[in-house]
Amino acid sequence: MMKSLIRWTATLGLVGTTMLTSLLGSYSKALALPEEQIVKTLQSVPVFAIADDQGVPLIAVEKEQKFTGVFISKQDAQNFFERLKKENPEVASKVKVQAVSLAQVYKMQTSQTDQNRLIIDFVPKESEVESAKKLLSERGQQYQGGVPLFVPKAGKESNFLVVNRNNQDFIPFFFEKAAALQMAEQYKKANPAEAATVKIDVIPLESVIATLQQSNDEALTKILLYPSQETIDFIRANSNQNAPNQPPANQPRPNNNTNNSPAPNR
The missing domain is CATH 3.40.1350.100 (Trna Endonuclease; Chain: A, domain 1)
Known part of the structure; x- marks a missing residue:
């Protein structure tokens, strides 16, 4: 194209x-x-x-x-x-x-x-596409195209990890694998008994947008799209508003109050 x-x-x-x-x-x-x-x-x-x-x-x-x-x-x-x-x-x-x-x-x-x-x-950024391909191939899956978003999960039921911002819970969807890994490692250190259950899913941005249009699941309102560090730097350079830190600073925890499918996995 x-x-x-x-x-x-x-x-x-x-x-x-x-x-x-x-x-x-x-x-x-x-x-x-x-x-x-x-x-x-x-x-x-x-x-x-x-x-x-x-x-x-x-x-x-x-x-x-x-x-x-x-x-x-x-x-x-x-x-x-x-x-x-x-x-x-x-x-x-x-x-x-x-x-x-x-x-x-x-x-x-x-x-x-x-x-x-x-x-x-x-x-999409090619390096993140390659990261998604590698991550999926390790599970015997194939990258199906689109802009990969990286979503940490944990627990026996693979619950999405959530963070609290301004007293509200959000489910981070990261544009960079490195940021998702950082959050996953933070959770492992805080919850060593569940470290073996932590994983990162790959969900295409296009699927997220389509799901927002097709479902009224309350979990969708909790999705927080988390930009790459390059984009965060751009936001900071061009706005007086505070850009998000990378990754969210508070301790992540499993989201046990929503179903497990804000968007189709790839």
Whole structure:
């Protein structure tokens, strides 16, 4: 898909309803969770697109389908942009790397019409994909694609670990395996009797978003998407708000009050 973006850069630009900064259009009303809850879950995570000053994304057209790439890593987006400047400087002069929230991307997806549908391809960080592949292969499983999220579990029933933030329990879903491992090790030290039960599941971001749209399970409201350290550094550099620490500082514990499937495992 990324090669297609280079090859088809002459198609840059779409109608206003596909602008990353626009929330126009009719949203799907058949959501199991309230729209505001889904947005709240996704809002705090920035992702990175190649777009012009009006927020119109760089697109590829292949077999009459329109595509655009949304990068999880700012550095990956910048690397792609540098390549674009060399291979198609005219188009590159019209666009730049722009940060948008995951919630904005979600709203853009749900506001589209079939006539002007733009397929959004999330571009995961390759090192995290390799980590997911290795983790799954050790269990005889295969990576099925998508943006891997790493979720610590523990206990005989493989309960999700939870952390408390502002007197609320959350289930962290990490964009980096290293952060999930750090939380898992913290739990092992605090609970040595359960150390052998601790594991890390891999759940695609795309599955999480789909599940938010299809289920009203209360456990879904507890999901906390935890950005990579690269993204946390970006947030801190571009916001007066406090970025999350890596990982959450308080002691994790098993979540015994929810079912065990906020999203399908891969």
